[in-house]
Amino acid sequence: MPDFNLHAPEGATKRKRIVGRGQGSGLGGTAGKGNKGQQSRSGGKTYPGFEGGQMPLYRRLPSRGFSNTTFKKEWQIVNLGQIESAFAAGELVDGASLFAKGLVKKAEKLVKILADGELTKALNFSVDKVSAGARAKIEKAGGKVETPSDAASVAPTSGA
Numbered sequence: 001m002p003d004f005n006l007h008a009p010e011g012a013t014k015r016k017r018i019v020g021r022g023q024g025s026g027l028g029g030t031a032g033k034g035n036k037g038q039q040s041r042s043g044g045k046t047y048p049g050f051e052g053g054q055m056p057l058y059r060r061l062p063s064r065g066f067s068n069t070t071f072k073k074e075w076q077i078v079n080l081g082q083i084e085s086a087f088a089a090g091e092l093v094d095g096a097s098l099f100a101k102g103l104v105k106k107a108e109k110l111v112k113i114l115a116d117g118e119l120t121k122a123l124n125f126s127v128d129k130v131s132a133g134a135r136a137k138i139e140k141a142g143g144k145v146e147t148p149s150d151a152a153s154v155a156p157t158s159g160a
Contacts, residue, residue, distance in 0.1 A: 076105065080138075083119065129147060
């Protein structure tokens with residue numbers, strides 16, 4: 001007959017820590033917070049960058065000039081050697097297919113192809129940027145390259 005004596009293993013349940021209830025409790029006096037001062041008080045915290053009342057560094061330094069960080073483009077780099085081993089001849093190489101094969105971390109981010117490695121298959125590339133060396137190797141192998149800048153330069157202009 002099975003044993004239905006279900007209980008938690010030894011040491012799994014612990015007593016709640018009750019602090020500040022006298023010396024006899026073991027957590028009286030300073031209630032486990034050390035000695036006197038700001039850190040022993042309730043809510044006694046400071047903000048990051050606090051220097052004890054001294055004017056903090058981030059306020060002492062001037063904030064002038066221009067920073068390009070909000071406009072910076074983050075490229076995901078893929079080399080031709082990686083593409084050679086992951087794709088079969090005639091396949092389309094774009095952000096979604098590179099993400100599906102695990103060569104980039106996000107399908108929607110910008111992708112740049114670099115010329116490191118060799119390419120022996122004819123592949124169709126539809127990515128955001130391709131280096132000049134990579135473009136030469138792709139076209140030598142019989143593939144095609146399409147980037148947004150190529151599409152913009154071929155776009156028809158209305159002669160009205």
